[in-house]
Amino acid sequence: MTTIRVLTLLFLLALCIPQNHLNAQAVYEDERYVPETDPLVLEKLEAWQDLKFGLLMHWGTYSQWGIVESWSLCPEEYGWCQRTKGSDPSDYFTYKKEYEDLRKTFNPVNFNPEKWAKAAKHAGMKYMVFTTKHHDGFSMFDSKFTDYKITATDVPFSKHPKANITKEIFDSFRKEGLWAGAYFSKPDWNVSSYWDPYYPPRDRNVNYEPEANPEKWQEYVDFTHNQILELLTDYGKVDILWLDGGWVAKTPKSAITTWYDQQLTNNDNGYLKHRIVNQDIKMDELVVKAREKQPGLIVVDRAVHGKNQNYLTPENRVPDKPLPYPWESCIIAGGSWSYSFNAKYMSGREAVHLLVDIVAKGGNLLLNIAPSPTGTWDEGAYTMLKEMGDWMDVNSEAIYGTRALKPYKFDQVCVTSKPDGSIYLIYLVEDGQQTLPSEIKFPLEGLQKRMRAKLLGQNLHLKTKKQEDGLVITIPEHLKTRLLQTKAFTIKLK
Structure with missing residues (x-):
């Protein structure tokens, strides 16, 4: 077996071991990086490495319950998938309906992205990545390809003049000089061409066999491409396409066979619970089309080894050593990725030390702040950012461009x-x-x-x-x- 095949198999299997998340991250970080060849992207990537400090925002209807984003819809036996809200969490289908009905009460009337953008700018942040759609499939933009979206008539906020949340956020942050990045989930647990309602969901994957249902899978591929190209056409300049859901990828048959073999011998150890499925979403084609819309676009196909992962993204941790390629640690500033009631935020000192440690190892920091259901940030977030900004006023020369x-x-x-x-x-x-x-x-x-x-x-x-x-x-x-x-x-x- 070639070295490349061994590394690929180790990487794919690591994705199936959430309990050993740190070990999986180590494998992920040691993966061989595939350099970009497009000169416009290389120029953009070099400029991105100079920025050093960015903002990540997870926001959706789930903020009303103060729960982890999307994952409680997924029938996997991990802590972040536990159902704790709703009238009857023990009944999956009742829970799923109530979760999806959260759109009917989502009304963030205090939404003020201009205030967020000014605070981010003062803190020294240079780019922003916003969750335009998470795995639950709720689009935080006015998509023409779904009715499960922020601008749908059954969403109270749809009547607000700033209802197209993604557009408002992109415009506000660009106005303050920050780059705009679109987080987009490749899996979509709401659309019928991914989770077919005829079948119960089995895990995080598509709930039918794509190769046995090529027309249905092609419908999903088209849907995903259409939504992404929509974001890259109607929402101004987009600098980064930040794709999540690394299990939605073209998978070698050898890796699938290995997974089934492992299941036969390790089915009680709790490590290999969700399937490896070939979910070829035609990323190479998508990236070509995306860069026709946005020349030089940085694409981050997270956790998918290959040329469409322009930089790597260690999640909620800092590598022990510098990495020999462009990278960014995405870190929770307080609470969880999604909004948590009574969240405790990092102190300004902790955040500054985190930024310095990452930059000294050659990386960027993408710091996550989650808006509340009413469309506000907690005061703890503003306090942290102000302290960071005051420090950066004196010391930014040692951060940017280094x-x-x-x-x-x-x-x-x-x-x-x-x-x-x-x-x-x-x-x-x-x-x-x-x-x-x-x-x-x-x-x-x-x-x-x-x-x-x-x-x-x-x-x-x-x-x-x-x-x-x-x-x-x-x-x-x-x-x-x-x-x-x-x-x-x-x-x-x-």
């Missing part, structure tokens, strides 16, 4: 660099820290004999001393009290 540089991190110091030779040492001040070292030794061999050290935000140069194995930088005593009051401070070497 790349990873060994040793990446030492002690409490993260390292970033720029092509002009500038090096940034970002010292992370811990909560409650009482003292600072008098010297910081930067362990980088081969430094130039003369490197000046300057504190960002201060018109002050620091004393340096060159040694064989690095550079020693002196922290003056009279600055220590002030520096301890920061979340992190940056020393620029040039």
Whole structure:
């Protein structure tokens, strides 16, 4: 068996092991990256790597129940699929109807995307990715191809002047200078060409065999292509197409056979519960059509190894090491991906340290904030973003446009660099820290004999001393009290 086939099989099997999610992520991150060849996309991808900081928003009718997005509709035995709301959670079909009827009470009358965009801009965010449709199939845009959408007549918010939520969000964030990204779920658990109502759903997959029902599957492929192209035609400039539902992909028959063999021997271990099904959605064709609409479009076909995954997206975790290709950690800022009542948000310090750690490893941070059922953000989100923005006002030079540089991190110091030779040492001040070292030794061999050290935000140069194995930088005593009051401070070497 070739190395590529082995890696592909390991990756596909890892998708079937939610309990071992971190192990699956490790396999995912070690997958060989397939570089893009389109020069416009390569240029755009390079620019995206300079942005460093983005916003992710999960929002849908499910916010009214304060539950995880979509997954309670899926008949799989995992914690995030548990049904806890509705009149009778033990009756699946009653629950499904009540979940889908949430559209009839969804009325986020306090929806104000301009306020969100201004807060994101102040925080230093440079791009935004919004859930135009999650797995439940509810379209947060005025799609011509479904009636299960925010602008349907049975949705109270459809009468609001800002009813086309995706358009309003895209327009507001673009106005503040942020890139617009469309999250779109490839599986759709509402449309009959994916979950045929004749059959009960079995798991997250299509509930019939696509190869035995080619006309029905083609109907689904056409539906998916139409909705995506609709978003790329009618909603202005879209910079990123962020596709979720990695199990909807062309799958080698060998992987399917292996899954069935594993089921025969491991059917009691709880690791391999949902099927691997060949769900060829003709991504190569779709991407060509998409880039005809939006030249240079970055496509992120998440968790599908191949050329249509322009960057990788470790989920709710930060890799232990720099990755040798473009990547972004998508992280929950507070509560869950979807809105949680009484959610506790990261402190500004935690969020700044998270951003710095990711950037020092060469990645981007996509921070998720979930709107409430009335269309607002919690105050905890605004507080966190304001603190991040205040820090970025002084230190953003060490974040934007930088790349990873060994040793990446030492002690409490993260390292970033720029092509002009500038090096940034970002010292992370811990909560409650009482003292600072008098010297910081930067362990980088081969430094130039003369490197000046300057504190960002201060018109002050620091004393340096060159040694064989690095550079020693002196922290003056009279600055220590002030520096301890920061979340992190940056020393620029040039």
